[in-house]
Amino acid sequence: MDNFITNLQGVPLQHYLIFCSTIFAIGVVGVLTRRNVIIIMMSIELMLNSVNLLLAAFSAHHGDAAGQVFVFFIMALAAAEVAVGLAIVIMVYRNTKSLDIDSLTKLRL
């Protein structure tokens, strides 16, 4: 059983780097290609999460708990960001009746 666990967890740090940067790039593509504001915010969440996972991986690699505390702070920040962002989205939708990001090119009502 112990052997199985160590087998399960023994992944080179390099692979975590590649995996997390792939997810990050997917998030960037989502921001660049979609027009729906909510999906753009979801892509930002994806990017934040990939960085979180990488911080946790480095923390486990170095045996330092500070990385995981940082992830905790990033989660708090993401919650605040989502709350304010969605409030802004609701306000924009109330004024323009659309979720298209191009409707924000004219900020004047």
Place this chain on the structure above:
Amino acid sequence: MSFFYLVAFLSVIFSLMTIFTKNPVHSVLYLVITFFTFTVHYIMLNAQFLAVVNFIVYMGAIMVLFLFVLMLLNLNKDTEPMKSPLVKVMGAIAGMCLLATFLGAFRALEQSDVLIKPHENIGLVENLGKVLFGEFLLPFELSSILLLTAMVGAVLLAKHEKGVKKQHG
């Protein structure tokens, strides 16, 4: 060891589907599955506290908030006009360039075959709590102020103002 690659593959697939699905509600559901695979990753890293927090805060709170807003806005018809194909192709190319840059930078790093051996008890609540309330006490309190500010701001922004005349009926 192969379990990591299976879960990583699933994460990549579901995050791709998050981006390329037309329907926003399906997109949110795929993102929930992606976050679930991230939770599995945290468990494999023996970061149990982060796994639980990721599960509760991200999948439970933030994604439900997204779903709630989507349903509140009543987007029955496909309201999203897609971007022109040129812009989409350019966005995809830019993202792939970013990925290629990352991978090239990682190749330049020295190849270390050090396997990640998760520490025994670094991710446990007791240990993290000691660090959080000792070394990181000031940022912790500041983040509480941040959350309060965000809450007040969200309520103020989303509140229906009586004095403002509505533009489109």
